[in-house]
Amino acid sequence: MPSYPESVASLIAEFERMPGIGRRTAERLAQHVLRIPSEDALRLAEAIRKVKERVRPCAVCFNMAEADPCHICGDPLRDPSLICVVEQPKDLVAIEETGTYRGLYHVLYGTISPLDGVGPEDLTIDALAARAAKGGVSEVILALNPDIEGDGTSLYIAKKLEKTRVKVTRISSGVARGSAIDRSSKSALSESLRLRKPSA
Amino acid sequence: MPSYPESVASLIAEFERMPGIGRRTAERLAQHVLRIPSEDALRLAEAIRKVKERVRPCAVCFNMAEADPCHICGDPLRDPSLICVVEQPKDLVAIEETGTYRGLYHVLYGTISPLDGVGPEDLTIDALAARAAKGGVSEVILALNPDIEGDGTSLYIAKKLEKTRVKVTRISSGVARGSAIDRSSKSALSESLRLRKPSA
Numbered sequence: 001m002p003s004y005p006e007s008v009a010s011l012i013a014e015f016e017r018m019p020g021i022g023r024r025t026a027e028r029l030a031q032h033v034l035r036i037p038s039e040d041a042l043r044l045a046e047a048i049r050k051v052k053e054r055v056r057p058c059a060v061c062f063n064m065a066e067a068d069p070c071h072i073c074g075d076p077l078r079d080p081s082l083i084c085v086v087e088q089p090k091d092l093v094a095i096e097e098t099g100t101y102r103g104l105y106h107v108l109y110g111t112i113s114p115l116d117g118v119g120p121e122d123l124t125i126d127a128l129a130a131r132a133a134k135g136g137v138s139e140v141i142l143a144l145n146p147d148i149e150g151d152g153t154s155l156y157i158a159k160k161l162e163k164t165r166v167k168v169t170r171i172s173s174g175v176a177r178g179s180a181i182d183r184s185s186k187s188a189l190s191e192s193l194r195l196r197k198p199s200a
Numbered sequence: 201m202p203s204y205p206e207s208v209a210s211l212i213a214e215f216e217r218m219p220g221i222g223r224r225t226a227e228r229l230a231q232h233v234l235r236i237p238s239e240d241a242l243r244l245a246e247a248i249r250k251v252k253e254r255v256r257p258c259a260v261c262f263n264m265a266e267a268d269p270c271h272i273c274g275d276p277l278r279d280p281s282l283i284c285v286v287e288q289p290k291d292l293v294a295i296e297e298t299g300t301y302r303g304l305y306h307v308l309y310g311t312i313s314p315l316d317g318v319g320p321e322d323l324t325i326d327a328l329a330a331r332a333a334k335g336g337v338s339e340v341i342l343a344l345n346p347d348i349e350g351d352g353t354s355l356y357i358a359k360k361l362e363k364t365r366v367k368v369t370r371i372s373s374g375v376a377r378g379s380a381i382d383r384s385s386k387s388a389l390s391e392s393l394r395l396r397k398p399s400a
Binding site: 003005006008011021025027029042044046049050052055064092093 | 203204205206207208210211213214215217218219220221225227228229230231232233234238240241243244245246247248249250251252254255264265266267270271288289290292293296297
């Protein structure tokens, strides 16, 4: 005999499929849905529906957007000669929130990871190469995560873009700026040592 | 210029209204919804809709259920002379999962809390008193949280049921059974000292 009605058990199962949501949290969220007024719960259901209906990858940069091209690619005030390459849309959002970058983007949707069966052809790298080859691009900035997959994918892209003569750079990494040496993780610290540069 | 398309920003806002979901988690959940196939996302939307459509409080015990009376109140194998009183449906689920209780329940939906403006009339206490007065009930077991509000509400209910002559008990509390003294919280330990009982 189940302790939850069938529809509640289904909702818990759906919540549990989400990243970082365990059984306990899924139960708590379902209880919350039970408790709130119907119109509030249906607004959440509707928001999910709308996102799937309206949001598509931009045909130029592959950012998730309601317009195509997206509001960044379509913005005449942005510098089209700069392309910042990120792994995921959330990375683009994080960079946008700094308010310091005025170029365009390119979203890869992952990194090359042979162990997970992800090759270059599963990412948007060919489209990036086509953008760079088309002219009008002066620099491709690789803002992939500072880890092994990010390193490997950055190397792959740099090599792939070699013949376009476009400058390819990568954002700096090491110990976090503004943090302290003794509060850095061992891996960040040892990596920052390994990647040491001549002092200016 | 927003970094998220409008529908994505709405979805993030809806996720953020949920308990224990901060901005970062809400963004992560929205990105997840963007990434998964439409049919998976719509299944979540549908599950929310179904719960609000089908689940109602049981007219007898107020447990959230699709049937009325609920599957517990309607189960002829359960002992109708025992009523276990809990604050929330999730407490009922926790007790059901122990597999050791075979009586019925009564869900209060909160505790008396004058500071939050919650009085006895906002809970299902009158309905509980009516159930106890109707006869056939031998014991009301109070399984409210072992905190100040749970204590106060338990006292209130015990007093309210006095004239029904039904036995009113409360689950034991103190340091957690199976735990260790030196790993108990200070408050659990000091409360267990205050509530000490004659050794059998």
